[in-house]
Amino acid sequence: MIKNLFFMFLLFWGTAQLQATNKTGNNFTKSAFTIPTNLTVSNITYTSADITWDPVPGATGYLVRWRASTSSVWTTMNIPAGTTSVNLNSLTPCTGYILEVIDTASGDVSFPLSFYTYLNYCKSMSTMLGALYLSNVTIIPSGGLPTMVSASSATNHTDFRPDLTRRIQLGLGSAGNVISVQPSWSGTPGTAYIRAWIDFNANEIFEASEMIISTIVDSTNPKSFVFNVTPFATIAQCGTAMRVMISQDMPGGPCGTFTYGEVEDYGVIFVNTNLAVNETTKSKEFTVYPNPVSDVLQISGLSEETDYEIYSVSGQKTGGGRTFANKLDVSHLTKGVYFIRFKNKETLTRLKFIKK
Template sequence: MVKNLFYLFLVLVGTTFYQGKNISEKTKLDYFCDLLAPANVTVTSITHTAATVSWANDPNTSDYILRFRPVGNFPWSSPTVPANQNFYNFNGLMSCTAYEVQVAKFCNNVPGTWSTVVVFNTKLNYCTSESVNSGIMHLSNVTVTPSSTGLSQMISNSLTSLYTDYRPDATRKVYLTWGSANNTISATKTGAVNPNAAFVTVWIDFNANGTFEASEIIMNSTSSSAAVSTNTFSVPSLASVGGNISCAVTMRVIFSNTAVTNGCGTFGYGEVEDYDVYLSTESNLAVSEVNKNREISIYPNPSSDILNISGISIDIEFEIYNAAGQKLSEGKTKNKTVNVAHLVKGVYFIVLKEKENSRFKFIKK
């Protein structure tokens, strides 16, 4: 009898210990799997169409959710984040667009608190370059003259500097046309010690990859007795951002006492200047037309199937291009809408053909 009671006691103790262990582990899991907002949300590797968002990993929380959208009154997009992954790669973003993104934990099938909104702009980050001394020689003028009718000349007069970023300056924008020839650029060399023999090298990042390549050099002036270096150049017919008038690539001008091969780094004497270059498919697109406020608009953007066109009274002709400038489709709007369901995910441009063509970029999600 005593033996049986002792055996029963051991069974009960073991059951209690086992159940206590289960309860303890479950309580521990619930306690450590919290719903606090993830920390250190950052966006890196930003290009015209891609970016990577990452956040501090919580070893007790294997699942996360995120949402992003263009800044403004747009619907959120919520892609799936793989388990045990504290980053996500965005692709197919609209170039030169401000986006906002938030991340949250997903704990026991319950969404947690969203992180603080992080805003990033899809643009290219270029290498740095500057001189050590610009007092002896510098650029006093850079002028770009488009060959296309209706595009204005860009004239940039300047004083001495090691490096100047003129891209934020609305008065120093360069406008060029796809496939155009006989555009001209000139650079005026100024200095106390015969700067005419120095080098003037100019790149335009036509393929929008963030690198100044040898094939993108539009002027390479070496020793010359002239104070002004001048050259003519062409714009590739399939420049990467052609047709996207709201997005610019960079033109880098380097005036240096030694040859600079890749547009990057530091050199002895001279100056570096950066400019925004906007590329268009229309040869008669005046600068004033670039920034004017059109009444026509499209929505929603991003879109999964239907684009609505507002600001038109009747159905009109349209054309759709991909980011490389290739025409994919054309037709006529139906009830002031365009069906884009057949397009794969990515960035596109739609041209609405009225008295004055209107071009809009949109993303197919």
């Protein structure tokens, strides 16, 4: 009798444990299927981006949330069931963002997706890590602009554009800029192909005409190359980019994958060094007033209508045209320091003014 009771107890206890295990397993399976996956970002501009993800079976809706990487405050948007994409707009230019998608019913959160609101370039990377890589890239600009030194370990691809310490400054129309690269091997050193491009026209394409290096290197000493910057390079809102590629085999181009090597992207800012003005040597021919100015800038010393261009202190062109009645409307400019350049016959005059 006692044995029968003990047997019944074991049978009951085992059944209960099996049911509990099945319940836990079902919950785990359900949770795994309610995590939004495969988040992708495309069509990135300075102020917008498109986000997509895979549908969650039986989802009743989603919550998309995003924030600047330097902020802890989330912006949220509710997405109805059956929709697995969203366009984000009114983003801040030149900013890194973190985004997550939440399944409303379960509360499960996707892995975070990171992206940056600036020029969106084609992807390029190696498929084998560490065998061949760039241990150092150094840019020495001409004209006294700061040197950029980037020492790094092996990766398939690294986007250094958000790193301000690796931001490259180059003068418009400058000659004699130097790029130095140091290839490294994890095994026996050999030879490798080095290519580098700068997107001079800021059109998100590394064109053949924008290639500044295409050569074969070995392991003996850093390799240095001289390159020039076209005077017609574009001063873009968030700058542009340089791509440096090292590969065991001849690369097919700036995009796509290859086996052994590495790709590194760097942010580039073009500086109009001709805008520098020494306040002690202002032109005696032209003056502008009032300075600071609110709305209308008066010009003294003009005998006829003259072409002009206005630049910000970063070298970005903010306006231009032809003078009229010795006056310029600058009400549209934001507060700050600006340079105005007049071309009167063969004379080029640059003056500085402050918009208040």
